[in-house]
Amino acid sequence: MPLSRLVVLCAATAAALLARRASAQVTVLAGATFSELRGIDDARLDRRTGAFGGLSFVVPFGRGALALQPELLVISKGADAPAATGGGVRLNYLEVPVLLRLSPAPQSALRPHVYVGPYLGLRITCDISGSAQSCDDVPDLNANELDVGGVLGGGVMFALGGLNATVGGRYGFGVSRVADFRVGNVRESARNGVFALYVGLGFGN
Numbered sequence: 001m002p003l004s005r006l007v008v009l010c011a012a013t014a015a016a017l018l019a020r021r022a023s024a025q026v027t028v029l030a031g032a033t034f035s036e037l038r039g040i041d042d043a044r045l046d047r048r049t050g051a052f053g054g055l056s057f058v059v060p061f062g063r064g065a066l067a068l069q070p071e072l073l074v075i076s077k078g079a080d081a082p083a084a085t086g087g088g089v090r091l092n093y094l095e096v097p098v099l100l101r102l103s104p105a106p107q108s109a110l111r112p113h114v115y116v117g118p119y120l121g122l123r124i125t126c127d128i129s130g131s132a133q134s135c136d137d138v139p140d141l142n143a144n145e146l147d148v149g150g151v152l153g154g155g156v157m158f159a160l161g162g163l164n165a166t167v168g169g170r171y172g173f174g175v176s177r178v179a180d181f182r183v184g185n186v187r188e189s190a191r192n193g194v195f196a197l198y199v200g201l202g203f204g205n
């Protein structure tokens with residue numbers, strides 16, 4: 001097994017075991033993504049609209065305002081080309097963020113929160129929009145398996161029929177190169193950037 005896959009799978013397993021051991025609150029998340037590939041201006045790619053979903057685990061530090069928030073997500077990233085040209089890059093990842101969460105008013109009816117932390121992403125698929133090609137079929141494109149970056153976001157949690165509902169937004173910024181393109185005689189490297197809006201439904205402590 002490649003080292004990148006092993007690292008992400010170990011991180012996912014550790015996050016799930018930690019959440020189970022700590023009796024975490026579990027939230028099912030689903031939302032829309034608006035992604036771009038940063039650093040390849042000459043390729044003239046547009047934002048891609050996609051989706052993400054998964055599980056978020058909130059593990060409080062005692063009864064205070066701070067908590068650990070590991071997550072297991074499947075998320076779409078990449079960028080679309082203008083309709084007349086085609087050739088956008090669609091990337092899908094298994095992603096494991098590990099976030100530090102601050103909830104200033106954890107006992108109120110409306111519980112705002114913010115969070116920040118790193119993520120590891122393992123590429124599941126990479127293909128070219130508007131065609132049946134995978135990224136491996138394109139000689140001028142080299143896509144990497146691992147995506148490393150950070151997440152900054154926030155939301156509001158409130159009671160809904162005995163469960164905890166959440167609405168929020170977040171931005172994920174990649175720091176590792178996820179794809180290298182050759183545009184003419186120029187080699188350019190891309191990093192992921194993803195804004196997401198989401199809702200969630202939680203249960204547990």
